Amino acid sequence: MSYYPILNAPGCIGWTTICNFSPNNWEVRHITEKYLNVTWCQEGTWRSKNIGTLSPDKTHTVGIADIASLVPAESLPLLSLTNSILPARSDILPHTDTERTNYPAWRAALGLSTAHASTSYQGEIDPFPAPGSLLTFSPFIQFGEGVENYLIFLNVEASAVTRSARLEIYDSARPELLKRTVDVCNNSAAVISLDDLGFSPTDLPVIISKEMSAIPLYLSRTRDGEYLSLEHTHPPASYVVHGKRWEAQKLLKTLWFSRVTR
Amino acid sequence: MQRHMERLRRAIWNYKQPLSLIPELGAPISDLFIWRNSAEWETFFELTDVSGLFADHTMSANRYATLFFFDNRGNPFFEKRLNFGIQRRQTIEVSQFVSGSVSPIGTFCVFHSHIPQAVTDLGSCLAERGYLSYRYLGAPLRGYVHGNLDAISLLPNQSLKLLGAHSFLEREYRLQHELRGPALYEIAIVNPSRRDQLVSCEVLSLSGEEVLEKQDVQLSPKGCHLFPVSVNPSQPVRVVMTSHLVMARPLVFRTNEQKMDVFHG
Numbered sequence: 001m002s003y004y005p006i007l008n009a010p011g012c013i014g015w016t017t018i019c020n021f022s023p024n025n026w027e028v029r030h031i032t033e034k035y036l037n038v039t040w041c042q043e044g045t046w047r048s049k050n051i052g053t054l055s056p057d058k059t060h061t062v063g064i065a066d067i068a069s070l071v072p073a074e075s076l077p078l079l080s081l082t083n084s085i086l087p088a089r090s091d092i093l094p095h096t097d098t099e100r101t102n103y104p105a106w107r108a109a110l111g112l113s114t115a116h117a118s119t120s121y122q123g124e125i126d127p128f129p130a131p132g133s134l135l136t137f138s139p140f141i142q143f144g145e146g147v148e149n150y151l152i153f154l155n156v157e158a159s160a161v162t163r164s165a166r167l168e169i170y171d172s173a174r175p176e177l178l179k180r181t182v183d184v185c186n187n188s189a190a191v192i193s194l195d196d197l198g199f200s201p202t203d204l205p206v207i208i209s210k211e212m213s214a215i216p217l218y219l220s221r222t223r224d225g226e227y228l229s230l231e232h233t234h235p236p237a238s239y240v241v242h243g244k245r246w247e248a249q250k251l252l253k254t255l256w257f258s259r260v261t262r
Numbered sequence: 263m264q265r266h267m268e269r270l271r272r273a274i275w276n277y278k279q280p281l282s283l284i285p286e287l288g289a290p291i292s293d294l295f296i297w298r299n300s301a302e303w304e305t306f307f308e309l310t311d312v313s314g315l316f317a318d319h320t321m322s323a324n325r326y327a328t329l330f331f332f333d334n335r336g337n338p339f340f341e342k343r344l345n346f347g348i349q350r351r352q353t354i355e356v357s358q359f360v361s362g363s364v365s366p367i368g369t370f371c372v373f374h375s376h377i378p379q380a381v382t383d384l385g386s387c388l389a390e391r392g393y394l395s396y397r398y399l400g401a402p403l404r405g406y407v408h409g410n411l412d413a414i415s416l417l418p419n420q421s422l423k424l425l426g427a428h429s430f431l432e433r434e435y436r437l438q439h440e441l442r443g444p445a446l447y448e449i450a451i452v453n454p455s456r457r458d459q460l461v462s463c464e465v466l467s468l469s470g471e472e473v474l475e476k477q478d479v480q481l482s483p484k485g486c487h488l489f490p491v492s493v494n495p496s497q498p499v500r501v502v503m504t505s506h507l508v509m510a511r512p513l514v515f516r517t518n519e520q521k522m523d524v525f526h527g
Contacts, residue, residue: 017440021470025434026275057470059440059500103281103509104527109439119405119523122438137315139308139351139393144402172315173349204310204351220403227403227521234391234408239312241291241412242284243385251380252315 001098002124003039003078004108006064009150009191009219012112012228015063018079019108020054027101031056034081034098038062040071041187046093046160048086076188078125078156079108093127093158114225121230125215127158130186131165132213135253136233137172138205140218141194151207152217153190162186165212168260169197172206175259179205186212194218210257275431281508282425282454285415288382291389291425292371292416293409294452296486296513297331297356300366304397305356306404307372311346313388316378325376327390329354330422334365336453336484353395369452369486373416387415396515398522405524407513413454414484424483426454428506435503435510437527440468443493449501450488450513453481461505463489468498488515503527 007014018036022028033055039048049070054060062079071077080086086094100106111120134153141149153167162185169180169192179197184190199205207216220229237249285291297305311325331340342359344352360368372390381388389412395404415423441447453459458480465475479487493499503510516523 019438019440021436021438023436023438025436026431027272029271059468061440104435104511107438117521117523119525120439121525122527137310139310139353140406142403147403201353202347202350204349218406220406222402227401228523229395229403229405231393231406231408231525233393236315238391239315239389240381240384240386241282241389242387243287243381245384245386247384248316248381248386251384255316 001081001096001100001106002126003080003156005110005125005154005189006062006077006079007110007112007152007189008064009112009152011221011225012114013064015061015111015113016079017059017061017109018081019059020081021057023101023104023106027103028099032083034083035085036060037080037082037086038067038070039078039080039086039094040075041160042072042075044160044162046090048088048094050085054081091160093156112219112228112230114228116226117228119228119230121232125154125156127156128213130157130159131211133253134207134209134212134214134216135236135256136207136216138207138216138218138233140220140231141199141205142220143201146223148221148223149194150219151192151194152219153184153192153214154217155186155188155212155214157186160187165209168208170206170208170260171199172204175206184212206256208257208260279429279508280427282412282427285387285423285425286417287385287387288377289387289415289417290373290377291387291412292373292414293391293411294369294371294413294454294484295394295409296367296450296452297360297370298367298396299357299360302399306395307354307356308393309344309352309354311349312390313374313376313378314346314349316380325374327375328373329359329370331360331368331370332484333363333368334486336482339363367486367488369484371414396522396524398517399520401520401522405522407524407526410511410526411454424454424456427508428455428457428459429508432504432506433508435527437501437512440498440500441491441493442498443495445493445516445518447491447493448488448515449491450486450515451481451503451510452486453483455507456483458482459505459507461503461510464502464504465491466500466502468500470500474499
């Protein structure tokens with residue numbers, strides 16, 4: 001099974017609902033009671049703590065406040081379900097010894113809430129290879145009075161050794177003009193405002209990291225917290241189906257990485 | 263021995279039951295997206311020149327996308343050709359194209375006119391799995407959700423071919439999401455296969471032990487349906503979709519007073 005992050009974003013409270021039942025009736029036959037764990041990276045070490053058990057067919061919601069006494073505010077909490085207790089400390093993100101499914105993947109509800117609204121998506125995260133890279137085109141920025149837009153750069157790698165990478169934001173129609181660079185760290189969820197970059201409703205932002213992979217999540221919210229929207233973009237491989245999809249992704253990355261460095 | 267038995271068991275579910283059918287090489291592919299159009303709901307699609315991302319961005323002037331619209335029974339009722347902006351995002355107000363439908367919901371697909379040679383050379387097909395947004399009650403924010411299935415292809419003779427596969431065996435898609443009230447959830451399902459499909463939506467107690475409600479629908483190819491599930495604050499529930507579709511992944515709308523959230527299963 002994968003890991004399930006608890007997200008955090010300005011003015012929002014993160015929560016994750018994890019399920020101990022299979023998403024289909026044919027890939028996993030027997031569900032057992034599992035340990036519910038929280039894992040986070042602190043001072044160059046993965047730390048894990050068992051926070052309970054989850055019986056078959058049960059769900060459990062963990063909010064950021066529930067693990068605040070365990071996980072430092074600057075760390076990304078990762079939930080997991082396992083058959084055995086995870087090591088309290090490790091250099092490598094512990095392997096989860098539980099069932100995996102493919103059609104669909106075993107997911108959790110990853111949500112953000114304010115006092116007035118809530119949004120979520122069905123997600124999971126597995127460690128990315130390091131070093132990796134990211135290319136994403138985002139049509140998610142929303143406009144209007146009091147509307148705020150954020151990129152949540154969600155990365156997990158197996159190694160607990162902290163490393164940083166440069167994230168670059170461009171307008172895809174003018175890739176020679178760098179709009180912003182941001183330093184991001186592995187094993188974290190960096191939150192980056194997209195509002196003061198001069199994008200218009202017809203601009204297609206392209207976001208690039210040549211050194212680190214991530215799931216790019218986009219949060220839009222009204223300043224009063226009345227309305228929220230959260231979704232992630234597809235990896236470039238999703239622009240094609242069948243054949244050598246990963247070669248297509250490589251081709252796109254090579255093309256766009258060269259465009260922005262002209 | 264146990265491993266062989268497990269392989270055999272899995273084979274029954276996998277043999278000749280792919281997630282989707284292989285399209286003709288060179289044919290553009292699209293998801294079947296759900297549109298909603300009513301006094302409460304508006305639908306938007308983010309149109310970008312996907313093929314232009316693979317090529318020199320100054321060459322996209324002659325490329326376009328063709329949108330095909332269907333009602334909830336899968337009947338076609340409108341087509342629209344739209345030109346691309348060069349490396350631009352166009353937020354298409356879908357509702358302006360579907361006012362001719364008697365149904366408040368339906369499906370649509372988006373095909374790109376140009377397939378980059380580099381994509382064909384890789385044995386791949388260009389896919390539009392794009393991004394939709396929905397506005398509820400004129401809210402200042404739209405809720406975004408992505409497509410995720412290679413559902414339909416456009417053949418060279420301009421006919422459409424559905425790519426969704428169906429299974430010999432009845433399959434459950436168990437939404438790994440706790441439905442919490444007070445809210446109205448609408449569980450949306452599309453039939454991307456070439457046959458009519460009976461789809462059931464079971465509302466279960468959170469423990470999964472009790473079936474609280476069951477709704478069935480017969481879905482035509484390219485058709486769609488919304489299963490309404492009203493959830494009380496005192497009784498969170500979960501949902502299981504049962505059908506012969508290989509993966510009956512629903513789109514979920516949640517409304518509560520003036521607020522809306524939308525996400526994929």
